[in-house]
Amino acid sequence: MIGVRVVxxxxxxxxxxKVAPHVVPALDRAVHRLTRGKVLLSAQMLxxxxxxxxxxxxxxxxxxxxxxxxxxxxxxLIGSNFxxxxxxxxxxxxxxxxxxxxxxxxxxxxxxxxxxxxxERAAAWKALLAFWPPYATYQARVEREIRIFRIVRR
Numbered sequence: 650m651i652g653v654r655v656v657x658x659x660x661x662x663x664x665x666x667k668v669a670p671h672v673v674p675a676l677d678r679a680v681h682r683l684t685r686g687k688v689l690l691s692a693q694m695l696x697x698x699x700x701x702x703x704x705x706x707x708x709x710x711x712x713x714x715x716x717x718x719x720x721x722x723x724x725x726l727i728g729s730n731f732x733x734x735x736x737x738x739x740x741x742x743x744x745x746x747x748x749x750x751x752x753x754x755x756x757x758x759x760x761x762x763x764x765x766x767x768x769e770r771a772a773a774w775k776a777l778l779a780f781w782p783p784y785a786t787y788q789a790r791v792e793r794e795i796r797i798f799r800i801v802r803r
Contacts, residue, residue, distance in 0.1 A: 700750075703746035725798070759802065
């Protein structure tokens with residue numbers, strides 16, 4: 650388990666936050682394409698999906714590799730944006746168009762997304778912090794409330 654702790658510590662650093670948003674998604678997309686949807690590089694430490702959402706403004710399909718937390722009946726997606734100040738674009742897309750698709754372990758699954766608020770969000774946040782503690786560092790760096798979505802099969 651020491652490997653997980655080291656990765657958690659590294660992923661909480663400001664240097665990681667500057668580099669990771671440019672490197673991790675590009676690598677994930679490339680590996681996902683090369684393995685025909687069977688492998689996500691970042692999923693070696695955290696479970697991951699490729700979210701295909703509809704662009705909020707463009708209406709075009711947008712593919713985004715994301716870490717997720719599987720739960721009974723679906724998944725939690727967290728809009729941490731690596732602790733950067735703005736909400737990630739994919740969260741705007743899901744707010745505008747909650748029906749989407751994920752690639753999960755090589756299977757394409759139609760899903761519906763719901764933004765969590767109130768007690769439901771608080772419970773999910775607690776579970777997410779137990780699952781991946783660096784989310785607390787990301788939240789501490791930003792003034793916005795990090796968005797959490799529950800996605801379920803359509």
